């Protein structure tokens with residue numbers, strides 16, 4: 138029997154994780170099966186327990202269960218502890234290790250796939266919800282000259298700022314506070330793209346060599362990337378690369394082997 142893994146969420150039907158991990162296991166020759174598991178909104182813990190009883194070795198956790206997963210584990214990596222959210226579970230006899238590979242996925246996509254260094258750059262992170270919290274630590278570990286967190290609800294940006302203050306040079310505020318500033322890398326971690334809108338960015342926020350990065354993805358450009366393109370921004374990226382890189386990081390945690398990601402990213406870009 139191959140080792141069993143799954144992604145758990147609600148909804149889950151459109152998850153790309155089974156495709157990505159099937160490609161990874163084919164490529165690395167790992168004997169494993171990776172499925173998708175729809176858990177009832179009030180049935181996460183029960184679904185995890187049933188999966189473990191079947192002999193499941195690990196899980197990816199997606200919306201809306203990342204906080205519940207964080208509370209369920211017996212051990213946390215530092216990055217998951219700081220993110221206060223878990224997207225990867227590894228089961229080992231009675232123990233459940235919780236990790237969060239989202240931030241590392243974003244960092245690898247920017248630095249390795251896009252070839253853009255974060256070190257000494259001015260970074261703007263838009264949003265202060267779960268998606269933003271998950272990427273702050275890996276971004277700061279890459280030593281930007283400054284990381285500014287901007288959020289519609291200012292206080293939530295301040296809370297994140299305080300939590301991560303010891304890890305690097307941080308500022309926080311709302312979108313109006315960005316007036317007169319510009320950034321090398323601007324990351325959209327808000328859910329605005331889901332509402333087909335974009336955060337209220339002041340003009341002049343990009344410089345001509347900026348990278349505009351939207352953690353969301355869809356077939357056409359997101360409203361934020363469309364705006365960036367209209368402003369003449371040279372480098373545009375959506376969240377497909379991050380999705381594949383966070384999966385690769387989970388795969389590495391489970392199997393001790395790092396899969397090649399470029400071909401899988403290209404395949405997904407063609408399918409999306």
Ligand code: ATR
Nearest residue numbers: 264265266267268269289290293327328329335336
């Ligand atoms: P997620 O887990 O995707 O981060 P979340 O925790 O609900 O979801 O956070 C959503 C984020 O998107 C928040 O930062 C939210 O701003 P508020 O804290 O002010 O609610 C931000 N957001 C959602 N819609 C937005 C919009 N139209 N413009 C700007 N920010 C938006």
